Every structure is written in C-alpha cells, then in structure tokens.
Amino acid sequence: TYQAVNEAFQNEFPNDKMPCRQTIYKLAKKFDETGSVDDAPRSSRPTTAKTEENIQLVSEAFVLNPQTSQRRASSELQISRTSLRRIMEYLNSTQEHPTLLGRILWTDESTFEVNGRVNRHNCAYWSDTNPHLIIEQELNVPHVTIWGGIWSNGVVGPYFFEDNVTSQNYVRMLKDTIVPHLQAHPAFQTMIWQQGGAPPHYGQVVRYLLDDTFLDWIDRRGTIGWPPHSSDLMPCDFFLWEIVKDHVYAQNPRDINHM
Numbered sequence: 001t002y003q004a005v006n007e008a009f010q011n012e013f014p015n016d017k018m019p020c021r022q023t024i025y026k027l028a029k030k031f032d033e034t035g036s037v038d039d040a041p042r043s044s045r046p047t048t049a050k051t052e053e054n055i056q057l058v059s060e061a062f063v064l065n066p067q068t069s070q071r072r073a074s075s076e077l078q079i080s081r082t083s084l085r086r087i088m089e090y091l092n093s094t095q096e097h098p099t100l101l102g103r104i105l106w107t108d109e110s111t112f113e114v115n116g117r118v119n120r121h122n123c124a125y126w127s128d129t130n131p132h133l134i135i136e137q138e139l140n141v142p143h144v145t146i147w148g149g150i151w152s153n154g155v156v157g158p159y160f161f162e163d164n165v166t167s168q169n170y171v172r173m174l175k176d177t178i179v180p181h182l183q184a185h186p187a188f189q190t191m192i193w194q195q196g197g198a199p200p201h202y203g204q205v206v207r208y209l210l211d212d213t214f215l216d217w218i219d220r221r222g223t224i225g226w227p228p229h230s231s232d233l234m235p236c237d238f239f240l241w242e243i244v245k246d247h248v249y250a251q252n253p254r255d256i257n258h259m
Contacts, residue, residue, distance in 0.1 A: 005024055006018055049079055049080065049083035049086075049087070050083065050086060050087055050090060054077070054079055054083070054087060055087055055090065055091065057077050057079075058073070058077065058079070058084060058087045058088065058091065059091055061073050061076070061077060062088075062189060067183045067184075067188070069212055069213060070084055070085070070088075070211075070212055070213070070215075071212045081211075085215065085223075088189075088215055089215070100192075101152070102151070102152035103151075103152075103187070103190055103191055103192050104151060104191075104192045104193075104194050104218070105149050105150075105151040105156065105182070105191055105192065105193055105194060106149060106150050106151060106194050106234060106235040106236055107147065107148070107149040107156075107193070107194060107195050107236070108147070108148065108149075108195075108196060108234045108236035108237065108240070108241070109145055109146065109147045109148075109161070109165055109198070110145070110146055110148070110236070110241045110244075110245075111143050111144070111145050111146075112143060112144050112145075112146060112245070112248060112259060113141045113142070113143040114141060114142045114143065114253055114254070114255060114256060114259060115138055115141050116249045116252070116253075117137065117138075117141070118245060118249075142255065142256050143256075144160055144161070144162075144256050144259065145160075145161040145164070145165055146158045146159065146160055146161070146244075147159040147161065147165075147173065147178075148236060148240050148241075148244075149178075149236070150235060150236060150239060150240050151191075153185065153187065155240065156178065156181065156182070157178075158244075159173050159177060159178065161173075165198070165200045166200050166203075167199075167200045167201075167202075167203025167204075167205055167206050168203075168205070170200045170201065170203070170206060171203070171205045171206050171209055174206075174209055174210075174213075175209065179209075179213055189215065190215065191214065191215075192214065192215075192216045192217065192218060192224070193210060193213075193214045193216075193217040193218065194217070194218040194219070194226075195217075195218070195219045196219070196226070196234060197219060197220045197226050201219055201220075202219070202220055202221070207221055207222075210222070211223075
C-alpha cells in the first residue's frame with residue numbers, strides 16, 4: 001500500500017522528499033508489467049540529426065544548387081529546418097570564410113525630401129547653456145523613401161518605395177528584387193542580413209521570409225538579436241546616405257522626378 005511504501009521510503013531516505021502517490025503507482029505498474037522500473041528503449045529517430053550522412057547530404061545539396069532555399073532543402077532532405085540550420089552552421093564553421101563583418105549586408109531606408117531637409121536624428125549637440133533653438137519644418141513636403149545596402153562586395157540597390165514602407169511592400173521588395181539579385185552572388189549562402197528594428201521590418205511575413213532565406217539575420221527576433229534599446233546608428237547613415245544626399249541636394253531638385 002501507499003502507506004507502507006511511504007514508511008519504507010522515509011526509513012531508507014529520511015532527508016529526501018517523498019514521491020507523490022501517482023509516481024509510486026506508475027512505478028509499481030511498470031514493474032508488474034516489465035519486471036523493471038527502467039525506461040524502455042526508445043525506437044524513435046536518433047536524438048541528433050547531425051550525422052555524417054546528413055552532413056554529406058546537406059553539403060551536396062547546396063553545392064549542386066547554391067540558390068535553393070532552406071525550406072525547400074528541408075523538405076527534400078527530410079531534415080527539420082532547425083537541424084538543417086545547425087548542420088549549415090557546422091559546415092560554415094569548418095570552412096574558410098571572410099571575416100564576420102565582411103559577411104554582413106547592412107541595410108537601411110532613408111527619406112529624401114524635395115526641400116533638401118536632412119533628418120538629423122543621429123546628431124547630438126552638447127552645450128552648457130540652453131540655446132533655445134527653434135527648428136521650423138514644412139509639412140507635406142514631396143518626398144521619396146529609398147532602401148539601400150552596403151557590404152564588403154559593394155552597394156546593393158537602390159530601391160524606391162512609391163508609398164510609405166509597410167511589411168507588405170517591404171517583403172515584396174525582398175521577394176521580387178533584392179533576394180533574386182543576392183542569390184546570384186557566390187557568397188550568398190554565408191551572407192548575414194542586417195536591418196533595423198523599424199515596425200515594417202518586424203512583420204511576421206518579413207520574419208518568415210528572412211528565416212527561409214538567410215542562415216543568419218540581425219534584428220529583433222532574428223537569429224542574431226538587435227539590442228532593443230540600441231541607438232539607431234547604421235553604417236548606411238555614416239557612409240551611403242551621406243554621400244548620396246550630398247550629390248542629390250547639390251543639384252537643388254525641383255521635384256521628385258528631378259531628384
């Protein structure tokens with residue numbers, strides 16, 4: 001009975017917590033049926049998918065078709081996407097690649113206004129006294145939003161958004177224009193995509209596409225997290241947009257088409 005087991009357990013293990021009634025009944029039933037309280041051998045698949053055979057299959061799959069997506073490779077090889085990602089990380093770690101920074105594609109959007117106004121959200125001015133400075137801004141100024149990216153192999157883009165950037169038109173840009181262009185590059189499989197934490201970048205459709213396309217990507221909820229309270233300081237702000245805006249506004253654009 002449970003009481004007899006309880007007394008025997010306390011006598012044998014006075015400092016241990018008594019197992020609950022349900023646990024004792026399960027162990028007793030298992031002993032009656034099998035003659036042992038040990039777990040039965042598992043007949044399911046191996047605990048790891050990173051076998052020599054699977055490593056060889058994944059390696060051959062991407063050598064034969066470097067542009068294949070992780071989703072398609074997972075389906076064809078019958079390997080879960082999590083296991084596929086781990087195998088690819090293992091393969092990447094055992095091969096020679098450029099430095100980490102050289103593999104990152106840094107991306108960003110910037111707004112170009114016809115009046116030549118530059119958003120100085122990354123600029124900070126320190127003073128011992130309050131300058132009481134007032135900055136006047138025009139409303140409803142014609143403008144265009146441009147996406148661009150830079151990495152060790154040059155500049156990617158530009159891409160022009162006709163409307164405000166949303167998750168829908170952002171993912172459409174990736175699918176129809178940017179990703180097909182990047183897939184033609186021999187370093188695509190080891191490329192790391194980076195983007196800021198803007199709301200359009202955080203949409204579920206965007207995150208699903210990035211999971212399926214890149215081995216690693218940097219942002220909120222990415223495989224490499226983007227610090228949630230970090231300053232919005234992108235390499236594009238200090239190189240790409242600075243140079244482009246110098247050229248664009250030097251011409252005093254009359255309208256969007258001229259700009």
